[in-house]
Amino acid sequence: MAVRRSIMGIDGPEPLAKSLRAAQYIADEGLATAAYLALALGKPLLLEGAPGVGKTEAAKALASVLGRELVRLQCYEGLDASSAMYEWNFPRQMLAIRQAGDAYVNLYSDEYLVARPMLQALQAPRDRILLIDEIDRSDHEFEAFLLEFLSDFTISIPERGTVRAAERPVVILTSNRTRELHEALRRRCVYHWIGYPDPVLEAQIVMMRASIVAQDTARRVVAAVGKLRAEPLAKPPGVAETVEWAEAATVLNEQGVAWPRAFARAIGVVLKDQDDLAFIAPRLDAILMGTAA
Numbered sequence: 431m432a433v434r435r436s437i438m439g440i441d442g443p444e445p446l447a448k449s450l451r452a453a454q455y456i457a458d459e460g461l462a463t464a465a466y467l468a469l470a471l472g473k474p475l476l477l478e479g480a481p482g483v484g485k486t487e488a489a490k491a492l493a494s495v496l497g498r499e500l501v502r503l504q505c506y507e508g509l510d511a512s513s514a515m516y517e518w519n520f521p522r523q524m525l526a527i528r529q530a531g532d533a534y535v536n537l538y539s540d541e542y543l544v545a546r547p548m549l550q551a552l553q554a555p556r557d558r559i560l561l562i563d564e565i566d567r568s569d570h571e572f573e574a575f576l577l578e579f580l581s582d583f584t585i586s587i588p589e590r591g592t593v594r595a596a597e598r599p600v601v602i603l604t605s606n607r608t609r610e611l612h613e614a615l616r617r618r619c620v621y622h623w624i625g626y627p628d629p630v631l632e633a634q635i636v637m638m639r640a641s642i643v644a645q646d647t648a649r650r651v652v653a654a655v656g657k658l659r660a661e662p663l664a665k666p667p668g669v670a671e672t673v674e675w676a677e678a679a680t681v682l683n684e685q686g687v688a689w690p691r692a693f694a695r696a697i698g699v700v701l702k703d704q705d706d707l708a709f710i711a712p713r714l715d716a717i718l719m720g721t722a723a
Contacts, residue, residue, distance in 0.1 A: 437469045455491030464622035474601040479624035482668010485604040489561045502561045503547035505568040511575045515585050516549045518542055538589040549585055555599035566605040573612055580618050636676050643676045651676040657717045663706045675700040690718040
């Protein structure tokens with residue numbers, strides 16, 4: 431396996447981290463190193479972590495840095511190989527038969543082939559990144575198929591033959607760890623766990639993503655979110671919710687709602703489950719203590 435020490439002019443984890451920051455994504459040393467090694471070694475990158483920590487955003491930022499289109503395959507229970515690879519446009523094939531009459535028509539030409547994310551990645555590996563999002567939501571059958579796909583990056587189309595990538599495509603997998611992935615799949619990947627960012631880093635993310643939010647407000651909202659995550663919630667807030675809560679509270683404050691009332695009134699932006707809202711309601715004042723200007 432050839433090692434590519436420089437990818438798009440990026441010759442190490444540090445330059446990659448700087449490029450990701452320019453793409454509005456702050457990557458720590460561990461993530462930047464894992465992403466760089468996946469690119470250099472030509473291996474898939476497996477990102478695990480709780481919902482909302484920035485796994486999908488990392489893939490988007492990496493696609494931006496590399497100047498490639500992000501092709502996303504959203505996994506779900508019951509996802510089958512044909513939905514991930516390709517299918518034939520049956521209505522167009524039938525129409526072509528009717529219009530052709532006695533003339534010959536090739537029903538398996540590119541005109542009738544509908545490429546799904548995996549085939550799209552193989553067709554243009556230098557122009558695309560394949561994101562297999564929330565692989566843990568798929569079933570074991572699809573995971574076994576994916577394992578085979580990642581071993582040789584080929585797709586067999588019975589009517590056309592085998593499609594093989596000119597080079598290994600960049601593949602990123604994400605998992606919320608709702609179930610354990612097969613050990614063989616993990617072994618094929620460069621692995622990185624993304625946890626919730628520390629308060630300093632999360633405040634930097636808020637400032638980067640929400641230009642209307644003042645630095646002090648960013649620090650206050652991060653502190654409040656940290657307290658929320660310490661509670662036994664069904665759906666703890668992710669980083670995106672932190673940013674949105676800061677933005678929403680800032681908008682209300684600019685309309686005359688004082689701190690910390692602005693945070694309290696915007697609670698539906700950060701907590702999006704009725705049971706969580708009811709559980710937090712008696713504790714909300716204590717959680718928001720210290721968010722006053």
